[in-house]
Amino acid sequence: MIWAKEETLSRSEMEALQLKKLKETASYIYDRVEPYRKKMDEAGVKPEDIQSLADLQKLPFTYKVDFRDNYPTGLFAVDKKELVRFHASSGTTGKPTMVGYTRKDMENWTENVARVVCMGGASDQDVAQISFGYGTFTGALGLHGGLEKVGAAVIPMSSGNAKKQMMFMEDLGVTLLVATPSYALHLGEELKARGLDPSKDLSLRIGLFGGEGMTEAMRDEMHKLWGEDFFCTQNYGMSELCGPGVAGECEALTGMHFNEDWFIPEIIDPVTEEVLPPGERGELVITCLGKEAIPLVRYRTGDLTRLMYEPCSCGRTTVRMENITGRADDMLVIRGVNVFPTQIEEVLFSIPEIGPHYEILVERINHLDAMTISVELVDDTLLDSYSKLSELGDRIKTGLKEQLGLATKIKLVAPQSLKRFEGKAKRVTDLRKDGV
Amino acid sequence: MIKQVSIFVENKPGAMMEITEALSSAQVNIRAIAAFDTPEFGILRLVVDNPKKAKEDLTSKGFVVRIQEVIGVELQDEKGTLNHMLTCLSRANINMNYIYSFVIRQGRAPIMVFQADDEEKAKEVLTREGIKMIKEEEL
Numbered sequence: 001m002i003w004a005k006e007e008t009l010s011r012s013e014m015e016a017l018q019l020k021k022l023k024e025t026a027s028y029i030y031d032r033v034e035p036y037r038k039k040m041d042e043a044g045v046k047p048e049d050i051q052s053l054a055d056l057q058k059l060p061f062t063y064k065v066d067f068r069d070n071y072p073t074g075l076f077a078v079d080k081k082e083l084v085r086f087h088a089s090s091g092t093t094g095k096p097t098m099v100g101y102t103r104k105d106m107e108n109w110t111e112n113v114a115r116v117v118c119m120g121g122a123s124d125q126d127v128a129q130i131s132f133g134y135g136t137f138t139g140a141l142g143l144h145g146g147l148e149k150v151g152a153a154v155i156p157m158s159s160g161n162a163k164k165q166m167m168f169m170e171d172l173g174v175t176l177l178v179a180t181p182s183y184a185l186h187l188g189e190e191l192k193a194r195g196l197d198p199s200k201d202l203s204l205r206i207g208l209f210g211g212e213g214m215t216e217a218m219r220d221e222m223h224k225l226w227g228e229d230f231f232c233t234q235n236y237g238m239s240e241l242c243g244p245g246v247a248g249e250c251e252a253l254t255g256m257h258f259n260e261d262w263f264i265p266e267i268i269d270p271v272t273e274e275v276l277p278p279g280e281r282g283e284l285v286i287t288c289l290g291k292e293a294i295p296l297v298r299y300r301t302g303d304l305t306r307l308m309y310e311p312c313s314c315g316r317t318t319v320r321m322e323n324i325t326g327r328a329d330d331m332l333v334i335r336g337v338n339v340f341p342t343q344i345e346e347v348l349f350s351i352p353e354i355g356p357h358y359e360i361l362v363e364r365i366n367h368l369d370a371m372t373i374s375v376e377l378v379d380d381t382l383l384d385s386y387s388k389l390s391e392l393g394d395r396i397k398t399g400l401k402e403q404l405g406l407a408t409k410i411k412l413v414a415p416q417s418l419k420r421f422e423g424k425a426k427r428v429t430d431l432r433k434d435g436v
Numbered sequence: 437m438i439k440q441v442s443i444f445v446e447n448k449p450g451a452m453m454e455i456t457e458a459l460s461s462a463q464v465n466i467r468a469i470a471a472f473d474t475p476e477f478g479i480l481r482l483v484v485d486n487p488k489k490a491k492e493d494l495t496s497k498g499f500v501v502r503i504q505e506v507i508g509v510e511l512q513d514e515k516g517t518l519n520h521m522l523t524c525l526s527r528a529n530i531n532m533n534y535i536y537s538f539v540i541r542q543g544r545a546p547i548m549v550f551q552a553d554d555e556e557k558a559k560e561v562l563t564r565e566g567i568k569m570i571k572e573e574e575l
Contacts, residue, residue: 377477377500379500380442380444380501380502381502382444383442383443383479383501383502383504384442384502384504386474386478386479389477389479411446411476412444412446412476412477413446413477414444414446414499414500415499415500416498417446
């Protein structure tokens with residue numbers, strides 16, 4: 001089912017709508033948000049210079065670091081009294097990326113998520129178990145609102161506790177699962193280990209996955225675990241843009257449709273920053289249209305993909321993007337959480353007993369991401385007792401947990417034993433292959 | 437009190453050998469050695485004939501090394517002597533973090549090396565009980 005008529009507009013109708021909203025957005029950010037006005041003045045561009053969609057290229061980029069530099073609410077365009085919600089995700093360093101929503105923003109967000117869950121096959125017939133972690137992350141509450149809007153019965157389950165997940169699935173006849181694809185695979189194995197055959201014993205028919213990319217290998221594995229008829233789609237979003245609801249796969253499984261009347265995607269060469277012609281692969285840049293609390297223009301997502309403007313067999317006319325194939329920066333996605341090596345560095349550098357060099361190893365064990373950080377011990381006084389050494393390990397883990405919200409494994413190694421780099425350091429080894 | 441050399445070791449093949457090899461080429465003689473099973477990293481504890489040289493040499497090779505004073509006691513090679521010592525410490529409520537013994541002493545009585553949380557009190561107890569503590573030069 002196609003949720004909104006905007007998903008089937010002709011290209012010219014869509015472009016006319018986008019241009020109208022883009023002009024409003026350009027004036028809105030210039031009038032209301034100081035950092036945007038400054039950037040636009042520096043670039044010598046005024047709101048009235050935006051006369052066509054191609055003029056979008058005149059507007060300056062916005063970067064993740066702008067959120068940190070303007071923390072907490074420097075990029076906000078409205079007073080706190082207009083806000084009805086805050087969300088936050090991990091930033092590049094200690095400060096989270098803080099976002100807010102007006103009542104209108106909440107309605108629009110929910111509408112966009114409703115479209116995406118419909119693309120994935122959800123309807124008012126569904127009992128939806130949301131196994132994303134709740135909290136300040138946008139994933140759980142975003143899907144929650146969109147699924148309620150289409151009339152599904154939502155179970156705000158959160159992640160973890162496989163036994164309870166299984167009980168709710170069985171007892172309430174859950175038909176739809178929201179999770180990160182890796183957590184869904186992990187959960188599938190846990191259920192099998194408990195003697196349950198998801199394809200026979202459960203009513204599950206739909207998986208809506210996000211928070212991290214789902215490869216085709218993961219989709220195949222999903223079918224092995226949850227049954228051939230389990231229909232799996234992924235959707236795309238990030239808290240800066242609103243959360244989930246930016247784009248999603250339809251039944252054709254040929255890319256994720258953008259909600260183009262709310263988000264204009266561009267593909268640029270991440271090095272030259274030139275906009276690339278349709279169909280070329282590069283960094284995804286997104287401009288939000290009509291966002292009130294925290295407008296966002298030409299946001300550098302860091303995700304690498306390509307756009308497809310060809311019509312889709314599902315009937316939607318909106319542009320699609322291919323699976324994300326990588327990152328333009330060094331961001332890692334661990335259990336659906338964005339992790340920047342700079343965040344880890346900040347914690348490690350604050351601990352005097354260890355040296356400045358470190359290595360990050362990311363693996364997938366039983367379908368779950370595991371991160372091991374090796375650090376060099378430099379302080380000999382810790383050798384007085386083993387408890388001092390293990391206390392150091394615990395202290396690093398606690399610091400990282402506070403910073404990242406993730407559990408990590410710490411490996412203390414001898415000084416000088418980690419690799420030294422003359423040029424750009426390659427500190428991250430990611431052993432996750434195809435995500436399975 | 438005797439000097440003990442503690443060295444940080446990763447739990448991986450060859451980790452201890454690297455240390456013994458370094459000491460061997462530095463002509464340092466190992467008199468006692470102890471390491472305990474720990475999951476990922478551990479502390480190798482040694483008593484050597486030249487702790488200062490051992491530390492200098494190992495540090496220059498990139499090891500984290502610590503010299504510490506610990507108690508060494510000479511026990512007669514008879515039934516119950518270790519038990520007697522431990523009983524005395526236990527009665528005084530002294531907690532022992534680790535204990536190990538010398539490798540070989542060419543015909544002389546064995547030496548136990550240990551570290552207690554309250555070293556001063558431990559020494560007091562041992563002196564009172566007439567248990568002989570060893571000085572560095574008596575090794």
